[in-house]
Amino acid sequence: MIKLYGADNSELMAIAALEPDDDGKALLIKGKIYGAMPLTARLYPEDARAFLKMLTPRLAWFLFTMLFKAAVKSSK
Numbered sequence: 001m002i003k004l005y006g007a008d009n010s011e012l013m014a015i016a017a018l019e020p021d022d023d024g025k026a027l028l029i030k031g032k033i034y035g036a037m038p039l040t041a042r043l044y045p046e047d048a049r050a051f052l053k054m055l056t057p058r059l060a061w062f063l064f065t066m067l068f069k070a071a072v073k074s075s076k
Helices: 045-054 057-066
Strands: 002-005 011-020 027-033 037-043
Antiparallel strands (some): 002 011, 011 027
């Protein structure tokens, strides 16, 4: 499960599954918001391309090296 956290380190969203939609035109993101509300979001190709435009070499390197760092949440 992938969890996204807010500035105060509270859980905003828990992503449980990623899968293509039935017609193959989008990626379905299934999970819960704030630990309670179920959500199925769609990511379309133009939005995925917009994400890739934001991805600089420095950010790509950070994401890669982040995979090898210890799992520590900040306590702000």
